[in-house]
Amino acid sequence: MAAELSPIDKAKFLAAKRAVGYVENGMKLGLGTGSTAAWMVRCLAERVREEGLRVTGVPTSSRTAELARSLGIPVTSLDEARWLDLTIDGADEFDPELNLIKGGGAALLQEKIVATASDQMIVIADAAKEVAQLGAFPLPVEVIPFGWQTTKALIEELLQSMDVMARECSLRMNGDAPLITDEANYIIDLHLKRIGNPRQLALVLNQIPGVVENGLFIDICDIVVIGHPDGRVIVRDINSGETADERVEFAPSDNIFADLGD
Numbered sequence: 001m002a003a004e005l006s007p008i009d010k011a012k013f014l015a016a017k018r019a020v021g022y023v024e025n026g027m028k029l030g031l032g033t034g035s036t037a038a039w040m041v042r043c044l045a046e047r048v049r050e051e052g053l054r055v056t057g058v059p060t061s062s063r064t065a066e067l068a069r070s071l072g073i074p075v076t077s078l079d080e081a082r083w084l085d086l087t088i089d090g091a092d093e094f095d096p097e098l099n100l101i102k103g104g105g106a107a108l109l110q111e112k113i114v115a116t117a118s119d120q121m122i123v124i125a126d127a128a129k130e131v132a133q134l135g136a137f138p139l140p141v142e143v144i145p146f147g148w149q150t151t152k153a154l155i156e157e158l159l160q161s162m163d164v165m166a167r168e169c170s171l172r173m174n175g176d177a178p179l180i181t182d183e184a185n186y187i188i189d190l191h192l193k194r195i196g197n198p199r200q201l202a203l204v205l206n207q208i209p210g211v212v213e214n215g216l217f218i219d220i221c222d223i224v225v226i227g228h229p230d231g232r233v234i235v236r237d238i239n240s241g242e243t244a245d246e247r248v249e250f251a252p253s254d255n256i257f258a259d260l261g262d
């Protein structure tokens with residue numbers, strides 16, 4: 001079964017498996033969203049099943065909640081949990097300071113709230129997510145539907161004074177209709193190509209009425225775990241400044257591959 005995985009899925013799986021090694025008994029965990037985070041949920045479920053690991057998960061989307069529940073991971077709300085030990089999530093891009101672009105899966109709002117309410121955030125990724133400078137991936141901005149065209153115009157006006165390489169903004173669609181997030185909002189994707197000052201952009205975007213949150217995660221991620229298809233896993237800790245070059249055994253149980261829905 002494992003041999004059928006694409007190289008990218010192997011990389012994602014290995015990063016997820018290594019990151020789940022940080023989970024300890026009794027932890028309250030933020031569960032990210034996306035294809036890499038889905039591997040993490042499966043690896044976590046395996047530890048719950050095989051080792052009797054006791055954890056409580058706070059999912060960052062309805063998709064993740066459904067997957068976690070279906071695999072037997074106890075889940076609760078952030079309001080119930082209040083504060084979390086660790087969040088493990090994917091990312092669309094990370095830079096050398098471990099600043100991130102997130103929201104490719106339209107879950108950035110809950111992801112940012114959950115990661116911010118955690119002692120530690122670990123990002124799991126394949127090597128393609130690593131960039132010298134953020135911005136090649138379109139930056140998602142969650143906006144309320146009311147007056148969204150005005151909000152979009154205000155974002156475009158703001159971008160005129162920002163250090164970015166391009167300034168095109170588009171409403172994210174789901175077929176013929178706007179994509180609706182779990183919080184019933186819209187997403188505007190900012191095609192910027194290069195973001196010169198992500199910290200400044202993150203702050204000013206959130207000053208615009210109608211903007212709920214943006215997908216720039218600044219000073220939130222502590223550790224990135226980068227998987228490679230050949231079994232190499234790089235663990236970079238921004239706080240200690242240490243980078244470890246490890247190998248992770250590719251020997252998943254059949255159980256992990258039983259449910260491959262994202």
Ligand code: 5RP
Nearest residue numbers: 034035036090103104105107
């Ligand atoms: C969802 C996210 C995801 O973490 C991000 O899009 C990465 O997804 P994937 O692991 O599928 O590449 O931010 O909102």
